[in-house]
Amino acid sequence: MFMExxxxxxxxLDELIGGGIPKGHTVAVIGPFGAGKTTFGLQYLNHGLLNGERGIFISLEEESESIxxxxxxFGWKFSEYVKNGMLTIIKLDPQDARATMTRIEGDISQEIREFGAKRLVF
Structure with missing residues (x-):
C-alpha cells in the first residue's frame, strides 16, 4: 500500500525513514536541552516554506522574535515569511494551563484550518 x-x-533523514514523514502523522521529537529539537522543527518548516507550504510554529517557551x-x-528568511503571511508563530502561556488547553482545543485548531497550514510545529 502506497503512503504519501x-x-x-x-x-x-528522509532516506532513513522511507522518503519522509507519512502524511497526516504526528511526530514527537524528544531530547534534552540543546539537542536540536527546535532546529529540527524550524528546518522542517523552512523546507515547506521554500516549497510554498504555509506553516505554523506554536511555542510554550520562546517568544516569536527569538524563534x-x-x-x-541559519539563513532561513522567517521574518519575510511572517510578513508575507506564509508563516505564523503562536506563543502560548504554559503558566495558564487551562487557558492554553482551551485555546489548543478550539481557537488554534480553527486557526490552523483557516490559515491553511500544511506544516505545524508545536
Missing part, C-alpha cells in the same frame, strides 16, 4: 510522505528537508532570530541565524 512529506519530506523534512533534513539531510539524510525568528534562531531561524535567520
Amino acid at each position: 510522505r512529506i519530506k523534512t528537508g533534513i539531510f539524510g 525568528v532570530r534562531t531561524a535567520e541565524s
Whole structure:
C-alpha cells in the first residue's frame, strides 16, 4: 500500500525513514536541552516554506522574535515569511494551563484550518 510522505528537508533523514514523514502523522521529537529539537522543527518548516507550504510554529517557551532570530541565524528568511503571511508563530502561556488547553482545543485548531497550514510545529 502506497503512503504519501512529506519530506523534512533534513539531510539524510528522509532516506532513513522511507522518503519522509507519512502524511497526516504526528511526530514527537524528544531530547534534552540543546539537542536540536527546535532546529529540527524550524528546518522542517523552512523546507515547506521554500516549497510554498504555509506553516505554523506554536511555542510554550520562546517568544516569536527569538524563534525568528534562531531561524535567520541559519539563513532561513522567517521574518519575510511572517510578513508575507506564509508563516505564523503562536506563543502560548504554559503558566495558564487551562487557558492554553482551551485555546489548543478550539481557537488554534480553527486557526490552523483557516490559515491553511500544511506544516505545524508545536
